[in-house]
Amino acid sequence: MTAGLLPGAGLTWPGASELDWQDDALCTQVGGDLFYPRKGESTEEAKAVCRSCEARVPCLAYALRARDGEGIYGGFTERVRLKLARRHAAGESLEDIIAADDAAFYARTEALTEKARQRDREIRAANQAATAAAASNPQSRKAVALCVT
Ligand code: SF4
Numbered sequence: 001m002t003a004g005l006l007p008g009a010g011l012t013w014p015g016a017s018e019l020d021w022q023d024d025a026l027c028t029q030v031g032g033d034l035f036y037p038r039k040g041e042s043t044e045e046a047k048a049v050c051r052s053c054e055a056r057v058p059c060l061a062y063a064l065r066a067r068d069g070e071g072i073y074g075g076f077t078e079r080v081r082l083k084l085a086r087r088h089a090a091g092e093s094l095e096d097i098i099a100a101d102d103a104a105f106y107a108r109t110e111a112l113t114e115k116a117r118q119r120d121r122e123i124r125a126a127n128q129a130a131t132a133a134a135a136s137n138p139q140s141r142k143a144v145a146l147c148v149t
Contacts, residue, residue, distance in 0.1 A: 021058035026050070035072045043077055050075030051102065057094050064088060075101065 022028070026049050027035050034046045050056055050072065060074025064085045069078050075098070076084060084097055 019062070021055040021062070024053070024055040025059065026053035026055070036070060037072075043072055046072040047075045047105075051105070056098060060084070060094050060098065064094075074098070 027046075030049050034049065037043050037046065050059075053059070053075075056074050060076065060081075063073030063076075063081055067085075071078075073081065074094075087097060088094060
C-alpha cells in the first residue's frame with residue numbers, strides 16, 4: 001500500500017469483491033494523514049475514528065490478511081496488529097478482539113474521568129477549608145472587611 005492513501009480507499013487486492021467494506025470506511029470521509037502518523041505523532045484521533053467505523057471488522061481482517069504494514073487499520077497500529085494476528089490465529093475472533101480493545105479504552109477513559117472528578121473534589125474541599133479557616137480568623141475577617149470598605 002502506498003503511504004498517504006487512506007486505509008479504506010483505493011486498495012487493490014486479488015479478491016476485489018472482498019473490499020466492499022470500503023464503502024463504509026469512515027477514514028475516506030475524514031481524510032488527511034491521520035491514519036499515517038509520523039514517528040512520535042499521536043494515533044488517538046485515528047483510533048477514535050475507527051472506533052465509530054462500521055467497516056472496522058472487515059478492515060482489520062483485510063489488514064491482517066494482507067499484512068499491510070503501514071498506517072492504522074481497524075483502530076490498530078502495525079505493531080499491535082502483529083500481536084492481534086497471533087491472537088486471531090489462535091482462535092480469537094476479530095469481533096472479540098475489537099470488543100476487548102473497546103472495553104479497555106472505555107475503562108481507561110472512565111478511570112481518567114474519575115481521577116479528574118476526585119481531583120475536583122479535593123480542590124473544592126481545600127477551597128472550602130481555606131474559606132472556613134479564613135472566616136474563623138479575626139485578622140482575616142478584618143482584612144476582608146477592610147478590602148470590602
Ligand atoms: S476501521 Fe478505521 S482504517 Fe478501517 S476503514 Fe474504518 S476508519 Fe478506515
